[in-house]
Amino acid sequence: MSQFYTSTDHFVLLPAIMLAIFGCAVLLLDFLFPEPKQRKVLALLVLAGLFFSGIGLWRQYSFLTSQGISEITAFRGTLTVDSFALFFNGIFIAVAALVAIVSYRYLELEGEHRGEYYGLILLAQTGMYFLATGTDLVTLFVGLETMALSFYILVGFLRGDKRSNEAAIKYLLLGAFSSGFLIYGFSLLYGISGSTKLRDIGAAIVSRDLWDPLVFMGLTATTVGLLFKISAVPFHMWAPDAYEGAPTTVTAYLAVGSKAASLAFLMRMFLGPFWNMKEIWEPMLIVIAVASMTLGNLAAITQNNVKRLLAYSSVSHAGYMLLGLIAGNETGIKGMMVYILVYTFMTLGAFLVVVGLRRMDVIGDDVDDLSGLMYKSPGYAVLMLIFMLSLAGIPPTAGFIGKYFIFLSLIQTGHYVLAVIATLYVAVAIYYYFRIVRSMFIADLVDKAPLASSVGLRVGLYITGALTLAIGVYPEPFLRMAQVSFGR
Amino acid sequence: MHPIGTVHYLVLSVALLLIGTFGVLTRRNIVVILMSIELILNAANINLIAFSRAVDNVNGQVFAIFVIAVAVAEAAVGLGILIALFRNKETVLADEVDLLKW
Numbered sequence: 001m002s003q004f005y006t007s008t009d010h011f012v013l014l015p016a017i018m019l020a021i022f023g024c025a026v027l028l029l030d031f032l033f034p035e036p037k038q039r040k041v042l043a044l045l046v047l048a049g050l051f052f053s054g055i056g057l058w059r060q061y062s063f064l065t066s067q068g069i070s071e072i073t074a075f076r077g078t079l080t081v082d083s084f085a086l087f088f089n090g091i092f093i094a095v096a097a098l099v100a101i102v103s104y105r106y107l108e109l110e111g112e113h114r115g116e117y118y119g120l121i122l123l124a125q126t127g128m129y130f131l132a133t134g135t136d137l138v139t140l141f142v143g144l145e146t147m148a149l150s151f152y153i154l155v156g157f158l159r160g161d162k163r164s165n166e167a168a169i170k171y172l173l174l175g176a177f178s179s180g181f182l183i184y185g186f187s188l189l190y191g192i193s194g195s196t197k198l199r200d201i202g203a204a205i206v207s208r209d210l211w212d213p214l215v216f217m218g219l220t221a222t223t224v225g226l227l228f229k230i231s232a233v234p235f236h237m238w239a240p241d242a243y244e245g246a247p248t249t250v251t252a253y254l255a256v257g258s259k260a261a262s263l264a265f266l267m268r269m270f271l272g273p274f275w276n277m278k279e280i281w282e283p284m285l286i287v288i289a290v291a292s293m294t295l296g297n298l299a300a301i302t303q304n305n306v307k308r309l310l311a312y313s314s315v316s317h318a319g320y321m322l323l324g325l326i327a328g329n330e331t332g333i334k335g336m337m338v339y340i341l342v343y344t345f346m347t348l349g350a351f352l353v354v355v356g357l358r359r360m361d362v363i364g365d366d367v368d369d370l371s372g373l374m375y376k377s378p379g380y381a382v383l384m385l386i387f388m389l390s391l392a393g394i395p396p397t398a399g400f401i402g403k404y405f406i407f408l409s410l411i412q413t414g415h416y417v418l419a420v421i422a423t424l425y426v427a428v429a430i431y432y433y434f435r436i437v438r439s440m441f442i443a444d445l446v447d448k449a450p451l452a453s454s455v456g457l458r459v460g461l462y463i464t465g466a467l468t469l470a471i472g473v474y475p476e477p478f479l480r481m482a483q484v485s486f487g488r
Numbered sequence: 489m490h491p492i493g494t495v496h497y498l499v500l501s502v503a504l505l506l507i508g509t510f511g512v513l514t515r516r517n518i519v520v521i522l523m524s525i526e527l528i529l530n531a532a533n534i535n536l537i538a539f540s541r542a543v544d545n546v547n548g549q550v551f552a553i554f555v556i557a558v559a560v561a562e563a564a565v566g567l568g569i570l571i572a573l574f575r576n577k578e579t580v581l582a583d584e585v586d587l588l589k590w
Contacts, residue, residue: 138551145558149565156569165573166585172569173521173582176562177512180528183555184505187535187548194543196551241588 011063012074012081015056015089016129022049023122030115036108042118043456046100049122050093053129057093061086077197078136087337087481088132088264091344095257096125098348098460103249105454106355110247112158121253124150128261135272137186137196140265144182144229148175151258155246167245174228174238182225188218189273202273210277219277222269223284229262232318233291240299243311248358248365251307252351255314256344263321263340270325271333278328285326290421292319297428306354307365309432310347313391316425317343320406323422327409335405337482342402342471346390349464352457353384359452370436372445380451381440383465388433390468393426398471401479497538504531516581522566529559 026042026049033039060072060081071082100121107113123146130143152175156168190196192214193204208215224235231239243251274281296316303309321343324336357364374381390397403426410419471478504527511524533552540548574580 138547138554141551142554142558145561149561152565152569156572159572160576162573162576163587165569165576166587168569169518169566169573169585170588172562172566173512173518173525176522176525176566177528179558179562180508180525180532183529183532184501184535186551187501187532187539190536190548190551191539191542194539194545194547196547244588 006074008072009074009079011060012072012079012133015053015060016126016133018053018056019049019122019126019129022046022052023119023126025049026115026122027119030119033115036113039113039115039118040104042115043100043104046118046122047097050097050100050125053125054093057086057089073135075136077199078139079130079133080135081133084264084267085133088260088340089129091260091341092125092128092132092257095253095260095344095348096121098352098463099249099253099257101456102252102352102355102454102460103456105452105457106247106249106358109358109452110158110161112247117154117157120150120154124154124253124257128257128264131261132264135198135268137190137198137201140268141179141183141186144262144265145179147258147261148179148229151175151250151254154250155242155254157247157250161245163245164247165245167242170245171238171242178225178228178235180225181221181228185218185221185223185225188214188221192218198268198272202276205273206276210280215277216280219274219281220284223281226262226266226269227288230259230266230318230321231315232288232322233295233315234288236292236295236315236318239315240308240311243314244305244308244365248307248351248355252348252355255310255351256348259314259318260340260344263336267325267333267336282326282328285322286418289319289322289326290418292316292322293422293425297425297432300432301428303432304367305365306367306370306436307351309367309436310350310354313429313433314343314347316429317347317391320403320422323415323418324406324409326418327406327413327415329409329413331405331412332409334479334482335402335409338405338475338479339402341478341482342390342398342468345464345467345471346387346397346399349383349461349468350387350391352461352464353380353387356380356451356453356457356461359449362447367436367439368443368446371439371443373440375445376448377451377453380461383461384440385437386465386468388437390472392430392433394430396469396472398468398475401472401475494538494542497534501531501534501538504528504534516583518570518580518582518585519567521582522563522570526559526563529555 026045071080073080127143127147130139134140134143152172155171156164158164189201193201228235293316296312300309300312321336321339324332354365357369390399393399393403407419508524508527512521515521533555536548536552
């Protein structure tokens with residue numbers, strides 16, 4: 001190994017190499033399976049890739065704990081493996097595995113069961129790895145774009161479907177626009193510090209005047225780009241359209257994977273180089289968090305499309321997560337990480353139920369398509385009830401734990417008004433989540449045809465449902481994970 | 489007479505950024521919107537190169553090459569999706585793409 005690629009570098013890069021190799025392998029091996037039915041094998045290949053990547057992560061984790069060190073840096077500070085990175089990469093792997101196993105039946109129904117789908121899942125995953133691990137502007141930017149480009153294609157995966165085309169083009173235009181702002185902000189940050197490493201940028205920002213116009217513009221442009229990616233108001237316009245038009249399995253992956261990765265990126269920036277400018281960005285983020293909760297919750301009330309409703313709900317969840325950053329104490333950051341973990345599984349679960357409703361001639365994403373679900377397939381209805389309770393934040397489900405720590409941190413740091421506003425919007429949220437519940441349990445059964453379920457989908461639903469309950473009932477181990485991961 | 493310095497490049501890049509943003513927000517044709525996005529990315533590239541010269545290290549130039557590569561990939565994917573859209577809808581005008589709305 002040369003000085004440019006040491007064994008430490010290899011050790012840190014290995015999980016991403018595995019993901020990329022298997023991603024390309026899926027693309028290449030696609031031609032071996034001319035029949036759509038056979039392409040389930042590719043889903044197994046995705047699982048294998050994730051498994052090997054997971055082994056790499058596990059070795060990094062055991063290395064960290066056995067040596068008692070807090071981080072491994074590689075490529076001269078370009079990549080950093082710490083418990084923060086491991087926490088997020090663990091979430092990403094779980095999400096990608098769940099999405100891979102639930103997709104095949106859905107894609108067959110859509111008539112688009114092609115190998116590229118699985119390849120793109122792994123390639124998006126590669127980008128996410130760099131978003132959680134990168135501590136250099138170039139790495140973070142390339143990681144973000146690797147993920148985003150894969151998602152643009154995945155959102156438009158149903159080539160013959162006008163809604164999917166439209167969702168993809170809207171997502172691409174706004175996503176590329178926001179990356180433009182992000183990269184402009186990055187160029188200014190580079191100008192301030194003369195380095196692309198987050199650590200040097202942080203040091204350069206400290207040595208400057210807080211209201212230096214260059215610093216301020218760099219911060220603002222970068223923040224705009226980041227907020228676009230996590231779909232916070234007023235940069236959320238793409239989210240409902242992209243979520244509604246995309247194939248539902250992709251919507252699930254987009255809502256959960258892309259959002260968690262972008263939040264990891266956002267936390268790296270704000271807890272790293274931007275931390276000392278808190279007095280500048282705190283008011284900005286307060287406005288954005290309140291606007292996200294307001295618009296997300298109020299717009300969700302009038303939606304009749306479940307995917308669109310969940311999109312607005314995910315906008316409001318982005319607002320709640322930002323509150324943890326605004327509080328900024330240890331409880332707040334821990335709360336934010338727990339919230340991301342919880343959000344991942346409950347949102348994924350809710351979208352998987354919608355995936356299950358897709359049948360030959362029914363899209364299944366309307367609230368009315370859920371009516372009387374209790375009488376048709378009680379298992380799905382009960383699971384959906386759990387996810388809805390959790391999304392609304394009602395104990396004993398996981399959503400309550402997430403909100404609890406966020407509210408606690410707000411009270412600890414004296415943001416009483418914000419805490420009250422956030423609590424009031426929970427009440428609004430209960431209203432629209434329970435429209436779905438009411439439709440499932442009280443409304444008459446209209447469509448008696450059985451659901452087109454699959455083994456993979458059922459497994460995915462059981463896992464997300466079990467985790468959503470488990471985190472709510474026995475949160476200790478999950479809290480410890482988030483605790484360990486908090487190391488600024 | 490002052491020689492051309494970093495500030496001049498910054499003014500140029502801000503101008504490009506504003507022109508690009510204006511284009512994205514006002515143009516109807518999706519191809520023109522994609523071109524406007526390229527303008528924004530190139531504004532960042534000018535910044536990176538100018539700063540690279542000013543602080544006298546090569547990181548910014550390397551970053552600019554990455555940005556160019558990403559911009560190309562983005563344009564390729566964007567035009568691919570646009571072609572898929574055009575096959576189904578026979579339009580490249582952003583305001584006629586209106587199936588999804590609240």
